[in-house]
Amino acid sequence: MTKAPTRIQKRNRAAILSAGLDVFSQYGFRGTTLDQIAEAAGLSKPNLLYYFPSKEAIHTALLERLLENWLDPLKALDASGDPVQEISAYVRRKLALSKDFPRESRLFANEILQGAPWIEGILRNDLKHLVDEKAVIIQGWADAGKIAPVDPYHLIFSIWALTQHYADFDVQVRAVLGDRAPYDGAAVFLDQLYDKLLTPTQADGKAE
Amino acid sequence: MTKAPTRIQKRNRAAILSAGLDVFSQYGFRGTTLDQIAEAAGLSKPNLLYYFPSKEAIHTALLERLLENWLDPLKALDASGDPVQEISAYVRRKLALSKDFPRESRLFANEILQGAPWIEGILRNDLKHLVDEKAVIIQGWADAGKIAPVDPYHLIFSIWALTQHYADFDVQVRAVLGDRAPYDGAAVFLDQLYDKLLTPTQADGKAE
DNA sequence: TCTTGGTTTGACCAAACGGTCAAAAGAACG
DNA sequence: CGTTCTTTTGACCGTTTGGTCAAACCAAGA
Numbered sequence: 001m002t003k004a005p006t007r008i009q010k011r012n013r014a015a016i017l018s019a020g021l022d023v024f025s026q027y028g029f030r031g032t033t034l035d036q037i038a039e040a041a042g043l044s045k046p047n048l049l050y051y052f053p054s055k056e057a058i059h060t061a062l063l064e065r066l067l068e069n070w071l072d073p074l075k076a077l078d079a080s081g082d083p084v085q086e087i088s089a090y091v092r093r094k095l096a097l098s099k100d101f102p103r104e105s106r107l108f109a110n111e112i113l114q115g116a117p118w119i120e121g122i123l124r125n126d127l128k129h130l131v132d133e134k135a136v137i138i139q140g141w142a143d144a145g146k147i148a149p150v151d152p153y154h155l156i157f158s159i160w161a162l163t164q165h166y167a168d169f170d171v172q173v174r175a176v177l178g179d180r181a182p183y184d185g186a187a188v189f190l191d192q193l194y195d196k197l198l199t200p201t202q203a204d205g206k207a208e
Numbered sequence: 209m210t211k212a213p214t215r216i217q218k219r220n221r222a223a224i225l226s227a228g229l230d231v232f233s234q235y236g237f238r239g240t241t242l243d244q245i246a247e248a249a250g251l252s253k254p255n256l257l258y259y260f261p262s263k264e265a266i267h268t269a270l271l272e273r274l275l276e277n278w279l280d281p282l283k284a285l286d287a288s289g290d291p292v293q294e295i296s297a298y299v300r301r302k303l304a305l306s307k308d309f310p311r312e313s314r315l316f317a318n319e320i321l322q323g324a325p326w327i328e329g330i331l332r333n334d335l336k337h338l339v340d341e342k343a344v345i346i347q348g349w350a351d352a353g354k355i356a357p358v359d360p361y362h363l364i365f366s367i368w369a370l371t372q373h374y375a376d377f378d379v380q381v382r383a384v385l386g387d388r389a390p391y392d393g394a395a396v397f398l399d400q401l402y403d404k405l406l407t408p409t410q411a412d413g414k415a416e
Numbered sequence: 417t418c419t420t421g422g423t424t425t426g427a428c429c430a431a432a433c434g435g436t437c438a439a440a441a442g443a444a445c446g
Numbered sequence: 447c448g449t450t451c452t453t454t455t456g457a458c459c460g461t462t463t464g465g466t467c468a469a470a471c472c473a474a475g476a
Contacts, residue, residue: 028318
């Protein structure tokens with residue numbers, strides 16, 4: 001039975017996780033040092049290790065916290081809703097995640113770039129099964145003529161790519177846009193893009 | 209006047225750059241060690257440093273080589289060509305780059321994730337000016353009714369995101385697709401996507 | 417063959433790294 | 447106040463890191 005954490009424990013654990021997220025999301029696991037995290041958290045290195053047993057423990061805690069919510073937007077895709085609206089809503093949820101949690105997005109990107117050493121199993125199991133399941137739904141919509149015929153897997157990849165790009169490549173986006181705000185234009189553009197892609201046209205033969 | 213490199217120099221320099229690309233593209237600059245590169249290149253560490261003066265020199269050489277060709281596909285976008293075909297061709301060129309040079313794409317992604325410490329100036333100057341220039345062309349096409357009205361900047365971002373995703377998130381894409389080949393489906397999907405997005409419809413008012 | 421210049425390496429260095437520990441400092445509470 | 451438990455830290459440890467260097471090795475032309 002574990003005791004309830006004191007308020008100092010709460011504060012410092014939160015500070016360490018936030019500092020770790022800052023540094024890990026920028027430099028990846030191997031490129032991050034405990035001293036960097038300690039300084040960002042405003043603690044000494046031994047004090048860090050009083051709250052977390054190792055560098056890897058901080059990293060693992062962050063990845064676990066991330067994965068708790070990472071798949072939620074896709075899980076919420078509802079087979080009984082209006083198809084185009086369901087997908088547009090998914091795009092909006094992912095874009096909001098990118099805007100509100102860019103460090104988490106970059107932490108994930110770093111993990112994937114490194115070959116997903118910690119979460120490869122989750123990708124091959126949880127993620128794959130979830131995408132397979134949702135791909136069936138989307139394929140059903142396409143077969144029923146409710147959306148234009150489209151490869152469901154690449155449709156989902158496109159949503160990941162387009163939304164996470166604004167968090168992961170933030171520096172580049174801002175360098176190009178100057179002082180214009182990225183996310184307003186992005187929301188309009190993505191709405192337009194998926195509306196045009198998915199709204200069925202006369203050319204798309206409808207099923208009975 | 210520098211002497212012509214011997215064949216051993218050519219071979220070893222190439223081996224070091226290839227090995228460096230392998231490791232840097234996976235772990236980033238800080239997460240990469242000289243020993244890793246040396247082992248991947250099949251050389252001893254002091255021998256590495258006989259060909260390159262420092263770890264940073266290898267990294268810089270790789271970034272410079274990358275940037276030589278990185279912007280070419282966008283530069284080739286031709287104002288006098290057919291608008292939809294020009295953009296589709298740009299998408300195909302970028303997708304081919306992603307397929308044929310995935311390590312370079314990941315090296316770039318790592319640099320951006322780290323805040324672009326080496327190439328921030330290039331992003332703010334060369335890249336921004338190039339995109340500004342091409343955005344004018346695309347805006348002109350839209351104003352003339354030759355493509356559907358669309359934000360040129362986010363259009364370009366979308367092409368970057370969608371094509372580089374297949375290289376940068378390769379592990380995730382393959383985990384989801386299983387043994388299916390990513391790039392065939394991607395090419396079809398992207399063709400379809402940009403055709404639908406850009407082909408003007410009756411709803412888009414044409415200019416005189 | 418010998419010599420010259422390019423190539424390779426074992427041994428080494430100082431700094432940075434992840435992590436430990438005992439002891440000091442501080443909070444909490446009767 | 448004194449006691450107990452939590453928190454913080456300076457000093458330290460073994461390893462890894464980027465990098466150096468003199469010496470050994472080797473290829474090739476005269």
